[in-house]
Amino acid sequence: MAVCHNLREKRHKTFKGFALKGKTSTGWFFGMKLHLIFNSKGEIIRLVVTPGNVNDRKPVPDMVTGITAKLIGDKGYLSKNLFHELTKI
Numbered sequence: 001m002a003v004c005h006n007l008r009e010k011r012h013k014t015f016k017g018f019a020l021k022g023k024t025s026t027g028w029f030f031g032m033k034l035h036l037i038f039n040s041k042g043e044i045i046r047l048v049v050t051p052g053n054v055n056d057r058k059p060v061p062d063m064v065t066g067i068t069a070k071l072i073g074d075k076g077y078l079s080k081n082l083f084h085e086l087t088k089i
Contacts (some may be wrong), residue, residue: 001049003031022052035059037067057082 003019004012009030012019019031029052037046045067048059056076064071064086071086 001031001034002029006030018051020051020053022054035063037063037071039069061085 003015006021006028009021012030015032021028021030022033023029031052033050033052033054033056035046035048035050035056036044039045046063048063050059057079060073060077060082
């Protein structure tokens with residue numbers, strides 16, 4: 001979630017200290033990342049907002065605590081270490 005244009009990041013004050021520069025498959029942005037887990041009915045069951053520079057995999061272990069269903073995520077959430085960690089839960 002970009003909070004301002006990249007050229008204005010030095011002057012942006014609303015999310016100062018939380019919004020940070022991050023990179024996606026489409027390029028650089030200044031803002032935050034929204035991580036969501038939905039159930040099969042399309043209802044949000046977990047929501048975490050992180051600064052833009054946080055690795056997508058970092059919030060996953062805390063987000064999935066207590067969830068016993070199958071998890072499906074995009075490529076940014078995949079890693080061998082995370083897979084092995086989740087199979088232990």
